[in-house]
Amino acid sequence: MTYVIPTAMKCLVCGYTGHTQLRTANTISCPQCFEEFIRKNVPALVPDPDGKPFDPNSQFVNL
Secondary structure (H helix, E strand, C coil): CCEEECCCEECCCCCCEECCEEECCCCEECHHHHHHHHHHHCCCCCCCCCCCCCCCCCCCCCC
């Protein structure tokens, strides 16, 4: 779980200076580094092989 803390910060990794800090259980990061972390570690959604659109009310999930 991530939550946002509205404080001034300067990121040591990318040099971001701003007023947003994203804190997770393990790290504190700026929005730019957090986006990069998400792109590297969270799998992208792929389209359904049958071509059906996503239904959030469906009781079945195809993995």
